Amino acid sequence: MTVVTLTTDFGVESPYTAAMEGVLLSMNPRLNVVRITNSVPPQNIRAGSAILAETTPFFPEGTIHIAVIDPGVGTTRSILYAKIGEQHYVLPDNGLLSQLSEQEQPSLLFRLTNANFWRRVTSNTFHGRDIMAPIAAHLSLGVPPQEMGEPVTDFHTFDSIVPRVMADRICGEVVRIDSFGNLITNIHSEHLQGRPTDQRALIICGLYDTYGVMNTYGDGYEGSLVAIINSSNLLEIAVVGENASKRLNLQVGTPVTIGWEG
């Protein structure tokens, strides 16, 4: 049973996603369709790219991932098939592969132009249902991507916001806020290798600071600011037992610095 996942910005529990699921199951009843989320912020390709990188590598080898964050729907932007590791992706060529491809380049990449594999009538506004779902169903039934389009070598990416690494500090920023209000930064545990993370490290986030990277939220006092390495190996700022974003009034883009006096 092949798994197909759906990641969209259609809005919570959108019936549009159900229509895609209907198309998929009509073409291949043996699919296991998993909705990753419909709650990508509208037209936010950067957020979609982050969610794909955080979730899709956990799926079984051979899973087909459809992503419909597609502000250019109906224009000349291409629809891509990409194979990265043992995962397959069907998505518009607009930067959604950025974070995944930082870790590993696609081993196969096709621009999907053969309308024989789409729904007979395609709308101008809903390529998820009319083009991407049918393509994913055909892939799951064994149609090779080369029958559905032509190989390409290039695809859109956007620059990731990388932290600046200096002798005595690393300057990053808040790149995402999770549903608990924790502030997730772009400072990776690899940036910290060979540097002390105990009380000698000072973490500054907006107007607030704390010493030392803790192992877990529970090591801090209730209501205190803590820095931890989270489950995606990123430096994360939290307030124990509270919503840090609301409590400190901090947003995406807030500078976060970790420094050492030497």
Added chain:
Amino acid sequence: MTVVTLTTDFGVESPYTAAMEGVLLSMNPRLNVVRITNSVPPQNIRAGSAILAETTPFFPEGTIHIAVIDPGVGTTRSILYAKIGEQHYVLPDNGLLSQLSEQEQPSLLFRLTNANFWRRVTSNTFHGRDIMAPIAAHLSLGVPPQEMGEPVTDFHTFDSIVPRVMADRICGEVVRIDSFGNLITNIHSEHLQGRPTDQRALIICGLYDTYGVMNTYGDGYEGSLVAIINSSNLLEIAVVGENASKRLNLQVGTPVTIGWEG
């Protein structure tokens, strides 16, 4: 593997839906249960009817669709089984079939009254779990609807809000706003057949207007008002790259006219 879908107004990610899913899988472990949405506006039968018409025809033949938008639960309103095309419906007789039956009349219609096919103890407030889910499970196991009730010929519908078609104009209205804020009207592409849709057509929506129906959002300037035919073949008003409903402060019910000077 039979597909059963669930459309409810229980609220986002409602555990009530999970209870229905548990009942279904307990009776038939081979079901593939798909949640269309729990986010139908509370007790809004008109919205539920629209969602059923937009999504259920995309599902595989033989799918069983349960809809629980049921303000009359526990009263004498009936529970219906209807077959429309190759899709099966189990839902209260309160108008939920209105939009589906405009396209095609039910070929089978039963009032389901045989309590032998319900949960042994039924509550007065949750017929989705106690009556509709068991009925759907029995249908999926091959019990014919005539064993579960008696045939009827009539069912509740509400009048659809149809546009007025005149020699020099068509007067419709906004009937739905999608999660992107696009304004979906009740003017269908069939209403426009034989009429020009290029710059000779003037589309008026509230205080705003635009000339010509575009093929896609991308054909308009960022921030400008555009009219397109959407993926359900309905005239739709959008603001390129923005949320039209918020930007223009327009709601469901706003008059939309498309006119030709001749």
Added chain:
Amino acid sequence: MTVVTLTTDFGVESPYTAAMEGVLLSMNPRLNVVRITNSVPPQNIRAGSAILAETTPFFPEGTIHIAVIDPGVGTTRSILYAKIGEQHYVLPDNGLLSQLSEQEQPSLLFRLTNANFWRRVTSNTFHGRDIMAPIAAHLSLGVPPQEMGEPVTDFHTFDSIVPRVMADRICGEVVRIDSFGNLITNIHSEHLQGRPTDQRALIICGLYDTYGVMNTYGDGYEGSLVAIINSSNLLEIAVVGENASKRLNLQVGTPVTIGWEG
């Protein structure tokens, strides 16, 4: 096909849940994963306990239920395996079993400490993905819980808020508000056995009152306050056709008394 359910406080349509689903399906592709909800109020163990008790008994025998409402993640709190009836539970030992165990004590109870059955690298902040999902997958593949940890006899519970039962009245309170705004109390139909529930019973909820427990919402006038026994056999206060919580401005904790003058 074994069913695994997921109940979390990760937030609506959280991609974190998708990561857990990916881990489960990677280890056992034949699982049927059902999301009960991601919308348990953050870190609200009492709410999580109520949702598990209301939904999980409806699932097929042998279902494995994972619950991740886990404010103590990364501390020394244990992860439990419990068997209650024919349902299996994998969850942190923090009170989540309280309401289920009021109805029936676990017949098997293990503290799961054997890291051989976890993901090779485990984070300090996401034990749902790194420990609980792999354990559930191993259970579904037939690994007995005694291989994954040691038996225990004790687990955390919190006191339930029980109503005070007196000769002429029962004093309870609102314990939950559903998505329709109905006020669900902790007064069970069993508390009312042998007492009249017709017009001789006066139900007082905050500043409002009504005589008699009705069979269904539909028996009351539009806009009037009614008391009914709901589908979980609990006394529930509703306003016919409206959102009682908003209309009456009443919250969880509001005292509810049902009294008889004798």
